[in-house]
Amino acid sequence: MVEHTYAATQAVVTLDVPIPQVIWGWMITLNMWAKSIGTGVVLIGAYLLARHNKSTNDSVRKNMPIISFVFLNIFLLFTLLDLHQPLRMINIFLHPNWSSAITVGAWMATVFTGIMFILSLISVKKYILKKECNLTEYYDTLLKIAVILSIPVTLYTATIMGEATARELWQTPTELAQMMLAALLCGSGIFLLIGRGYEYEAKRDLAIILGLSAFFSLLIYMGEYYFGHMKAEEASATIAFIREGGIYNNLFWTGQVLAFILPMFLVYISLKSKSSSLLTLASISAIVGLFIAKHVWLIIPQLLPLS
Amino acid sequence: MKLGFLVDLDLCMGCKACEIACKVENKVPLHSWRLRVKYVDVGTYPETKRTFTPLRCNQCDDAPCERICPVSALHYLENGIVNIDKDRCIGCAGCMMACPYGAIYMDPVTNTADKCTFCAHRVATGMMPACVVACPVEANIFGDLDDPESQISKYIMQHQKGSGVRVRKPEKNTHPKHFYVGSSEVNLNPLASKREEGFNLFNNITHLEHIGGH
Amino acid sequence: MFKSRRNFLKASAFTVGTVSIGSGVFETILKAEEKELPKFTNTPKSLNFYPPLNEWDDFKELDGDDWKRGGIERNGVQSNENPDGIKVNDYFIVPTACNNCEAGCGLTVWVDKKTLTAKKYMGNPLHSGSRGRNCAKGYATWSQMYDPDRIPFPLKRAPGSKRGEGKWVRVTWDSAMKEIGPKIAELLEKGDEVSRKMFIYQVGRPNEAGFSGKVPHTLGIDGFNSHTNICSAGAREGSIQWANDDRNVPDWANTKLIFLQSSHAADAGHYFQQSAGFIADARKKGAKMVVLDPRLSNSAGIADLWIPLWPGSEAALYLYLANRLLNETTLSGESLVNHEFVRDWINWPVLMRDKKYLNFIKEKGYIKNLPKDESYESFIELLKEMYAPYTKEFVVKECKLEGQEYKLDKLWEMIVYAGDKIATYLWRAGTIAHRGGWMNTRAGFLVMALTGSLRGDVGGISWHHWHHIAVNGKWFGATKAGKAPGKVDTWNDYSWPPEYPLSTYEMSFLFPHLIMDDEWRKKWQKKGIKVADKIAVWVPRVYNPVWINPDGFRWIEALKREDKFELTFNLSPTWSETNWFCDYVLPVGLSGERHDEQSEPSTPGQWCAFRQPALRVALEKMGWKPKNPSRGTLEAHMKAGLGEVWEEVEFWATLFAEYTDPTGKLGLKKYWTSKKTGKTITIREFYQENFSHVPKLKEAAEAAYPNSDAPCYEFMRDRGAWTEAEAVYKPQEEEIPFDGENFIVHGKKVSKSEVEKDEKDVLLHEGKPFGVLINGKVYHGFHTPSKKLDFYCDWLANDYQWPEYAIPIYPTNEKQRKDMIHIVSQVHYDYIKKDNEFALNTVFRLPYNIHTRSVNSKHLMEISQNHNPVWINRADAKKLGIKRGDKIRVKIVDTVSGLESGYFVAMAVPTEATRPGVLANSHHAGRWKLKNAVEIPGFKHKLGVMGLGTPLYDMSMDGKIGKIKAKEGIVAGMKKREDSWQFKEINKDLENIWWDGLTGAWQNAVAPVHPDPIAGNHAWHQKVIIEKAQKGDEFGDVYVNYENNFKTFQAWRDKLTRPINEKMKYRRPMWIKRPATPLTERAYLNPLYKG
């Protein structure tokens, strides 16, 4: 019997079942975005405490845990909401599968959120209610643990994406860097928003972190944008969605401009003019823009038919 | 025991008997498929050809879906089948993101992930999978890859020539246990054909919303 | 009770093994029987296709749905000790036969004993045609069974409402029979000739072997009206002319060349999946496959060679092949013609002796010289000369294959390679789609005759009679009558109008036209033909004529006329466009819910299958008994919760014996009452008698069930299929035993003295031919009066007015095409000139759809979505600026009357998969309904109407113009009626319906009828003009001027036919088939005859 051989001239799918639309949608974007803030503020907060203790100490100690805790809860809430069986989340603790980045992440995030909860308690009691808190003595130790933990907590989503073998676009080293940069971008952005009264040096450092995170993020995205197609056929087809003519071209660039290009530009001007007034705008732009940039990146590989 | 599946694409005629037999056997709800048979038209008139490719779970030996599943709802059976446990599943869809073959769906009735299990319940009854029995042209071959005397092992040995025996996306290192004879790029690589959204010759080529959950 | 049954079966299972059984999956069964089945382990020692027969009454299998909880490794197996284990289903596996197409494949119904529901349908490994396998439509029987919109009880048009208003009331079977029974009795009481034409049983595919025809036959009425003329008349006409047989039988599995002018390998075709399986077997062994089809069917898509010829030009191609076979030789100089076969088995001597005819064809220019003598050699010379004009150049032009000459070369190589091992099944495609399509069959079989493939040897082509077991109408031995009714003494002019004496068969699709053509009726009445003015009782069965025939509005127009159709009822499990316009809808069962014996010539052997109501069989095996033994199927279905669903056999028996002729005075009752009990016959008695007419089956059954009062019935009940013979090759060459004194003809002695021999060397007994003398031996021969294959049909030339077509022929130039218009397609390229003019291919199937039955299966609808785009060649589309998804108007224009029919609005899909100049549009979509659901007074639920696959439409018609327009899609329609109440547990997924079905178009509505003047087939293809849709046009819009269509009907009838005249003694040759009611000679007599 003949083997089928085909001229590769033309091949069109003429019958198929529908394939699923985007599986991980805006909730997952929100999840990643909120987590970047939740961990970012801890990383940057720790930095401020270490380097600019004087003008930031109280503000950081008060705000960091609360902001982190709030965003971690947004993150957890939407993680849960995105589950088709949210009530069964408990199974992650009853039947953990340790090869799964989701499991590892969930455990770490839970511990991290726990720590943030205690830190927030202390913060609320001590700084807001201005009462004595007998947990205060653990604050620093807990913070140290939190700082260390915040790194894997912010990174693990990248590992999940790495384990998402189906999506050629997301590969572990780049995604890891991207996650880290997102946390730094958000952390510095948040502190620039709440730390308007900090000393200039602190704000300058924050601006530099913001600017550099934006720069390196942009670098990574541009690297993918221009060279990603060389990685694999799938990556190339994915990137086509954001390249010229692709359906996500506009949104992609909106994200890049808001999240990275505009903040970089504003940071540059503000550093040059030694004025911090533009930094608020830069921060807002970065944080909003990051949502868009992440969302586009999450969606596009899901548009490809896998089979 | 390592159960494997093989489809001879030189025989498959795209009748979709297997697809429906599977739906009935496994109560696969509307809007979901454990198995689909895709048609791709190739070439220009008058040298046009039509290809049919049944697509189901590969029961990968190194299954990313099993790896990513946080609760081991996806798990290996002794016979090599990647089985699934809907009571355990939390519905995170991680497996859907991980399976490079789009083999997993979210069952809209149970609201949990599901996929082809090589009819593990039939196997455990000593029966061939429903789609294997169903096929009018015996394009589906099923059996134990560990047993050199099984029909599938022999079929693989006998079909090394020509286009050979191939699997989908070997570069993903998932080590599929589902093989194809008589395959070309168009059959196995979804990017080798155009999948234009909208109505075509036979039906609506489209995407469906990811349903269930929220 | 179960236990003893099981042992009983076990004992008999081995008996079966020794009797003739199909091969294939069954081997696995026997093997499995030797081993103990390992039960419920993830590492079983062997895997089987089917459980062994001795476990069919008690088979345990893990539940696929429950397994989803993680299987037995995590949960164990369910038992008393482990109630949370994975559920085990306890099955009765009941064999039945698929009813979704005419292949009659085996099925097994897996009945869950606990819930008395069918869990699934699988194949039946004992069926030697289907070998345990089925196509998608077979497996979809399950979803049809649990269609939420199937009809749960008999319905009657609400009193006071008009037909088609959609108002219905619930009635009982008995109250329906109380009205219908006496209405039929009135006809019998009158008993005059005209009354005996006033009951019409209008059937679609019978899917049974012999019962349907007996319904009117026992009434003494000529009322059978089958659909064959829209299906396969062209092929049947050609087959009858060659072999006086209904259809040919290919030995696909052993052939070297699969020659398809159809789509058996991958789409449809008669006996679809069985053929596909055998074709695959042959291809595994190296057979080649060629497909002649203007469209890239799935079969063409996988073939070795696709020849996309212009539709209707097949005969030209075949005669070209004949020319080459006759005029070329092998490298070693041998003739390519199988002379041994041709000399012995073709009726050439009849032609060579007929000097008048030879002169006639000389005058016609078919030949230039008369043959020099009557020898075989001269015959071959004549053929050589006659077919010489069919050159490659000619055929390239005629078939429009410019640039594809290489394909003809490839085809030729294949033919030479395969020789006498070519298998084909000429059925629809070109043979049905065109005026003169039957000639394509004539020419096609000429090729097969010349190569010797038509000898019917291994890998070749045989004929229907020899491979078919028709016993579904042989129950009379069990009745009070004791024998079949006598011949019927009347002729129904609606089924067999005088214009079409040779049609194959009833002119079913013209029925509404004829009945509404007063002029026509009066014309013939004046000439002494007693045409009935109206129909008293009209019963369609497995038939949806309104939708599947051309000119649907004409059907609706006619059916609404209460003066023309006094009482109408449809035996249908489901809603349909037709029963919307009937007085009663009486729900009968689907594949697993009814009794039939069916047999089809799908293999070179002989098999028969038994269709049965699975729930009833399961119930009876569990010890349940019906209160009324002749209503077992109805009672069982009610008991099992399926609804008041009955079946035809029990229905007709009850109707006739208890309501039409309760006293027996009309002479009807005796055919439907038991000899033994005097009561209405039961299924057990009925099928015991029918199956006892199959000799080897009877023998095996009696051996297997020695103590049974109905061994044949029980044998088939438990197995569902039987193979009477496996390899029946070239039976015409079987010698008739002769002991020096007597011939043994079909087991009977016929003395030599009573035998006559005619000039054709045919032996006759009592005027009937039974054998033929060839080279000193007497053979059975073929079924023609000549006992040979008729290359030349002298009767066609001499008695039936068509001399120019009495041999395979095809016009070779435009002038000849004008003269020979009767065999030139209505869509010949002569008629198609402008860029936006096309031939429309209206004839093709989707492998996963069945005419109008897919709508009852959610699974089939999910694949196909009521979508039937117009396929247009990409280059043509580009020329016209048409893009994928564009709305286009497809306007139909007739090439005989020149009239426009109107248009339908469809979606265009440019493709490389159809040839330039020819569009294609499947009829498997474009369903409509006028209401989403019907309210039944006093019943708490609404009855949904075809919700899974049919959008809601508005319809208007005024006697001249008919229109429909979609107003709501399927999703919206289903959402609105969350009151979808039947089988809710089984259909939990219905809310996930995601298809709207709004891209379908009812093309048949626009099509005018094109009755072929000879075969009578509706020549399906249409000339169309396409244009972009206008503002406001939506997909599915239909606009039809059915008044114009009526004129087109009259034009085809009056301009092209040669009706019976004073010179003809009979209205049709008495020896050719006229199903299904045997008539007296008086009935055959032509009232016009002045002889």
Ligand SMILES: Nc1nc2c(c(=O)[nH]1)N[C@H]1C(S)=C(S)[C@@H](COP(=O)(O)OP(=O)(O)OC[C@H]3O[C@@H](n4cnc5c(=O)[nH]c(N)nc54)[C@H](O)[C@@H]3O)O[C@H]1N2
């Ligand atoms: N899946 C499926 N199978 C079925 C059925 C069904 O509904 N669905 N119905 C059954 C019935 S009732 C029947 S009668 C059989 C019929 O089965 P077939 O005899 O195979 O007939 P069709 O499917 O009508 O047409 C076969 C092919 O002929 C091509 N064709 C159309 N016009 C022409 C022409 O002018 N010339 C040539 N050479 N080819 C042409 C069509 O494109 C199509 O691919 O199928 C049976 N099997």
Ligand SMILES: Nc1nc2c(c(=O)[nH]1)N[C@H]1C(S)=C(S)[C@@H](COP(=O)(O)OP(=O)(O)OC[C@H]3O[C@@H](n4cnc5c(=O)[nH]c(N)nc54)[C@H](O)[C@@H]3O)O[C@H]1N2
């Ligand atoms: N344009 C176009 N039109 C065509 C064709 C084509 O190729 N092109 N093909 C033609 C051919 S070949 C054929 S045979 C016809 C087929 O035409 P039909 O025989 O009319 O079509 P079906 O849809 O098979 O069955 C008709 C009806 O039978 C009833 N029914 C379904 N299942 C059962 C059952 O199990 N028992 C009983 N008693 N009734 C049942 C339902 O009411 C259903 O609507 O269509 C013809 N129409």
Ligand code: SF4
């Ligand atoms: S094919 Fe996909 S679902 Fe199946 S085992 Fe492999 S990764 Fe898992």
Ligand code: SF4
């Ligand atoms: S959806 Fe269910 S099966 Fe899939 S990874 Fe999540 S928990 Fe596992």
Ligand code: SF4
């Ligand atoms: S093996 Fe079973 S579950 Fe898998 S595709 Fe076949 S029928 Fe479906």
Ligand code: SF4
């Ligand atoms: S049943 Fe067999 S031939 Fe039909 S689509 Fe499936 S694999 Fe192909």
Ligand code: SF4
């Ligand atoms: S080929 Fe016809 S009879 Fe056989 S399974 Fe398919 S639909 Fe049923």
Ligand SMILES: [Mo]
């Ligand atoms: Mo048909």
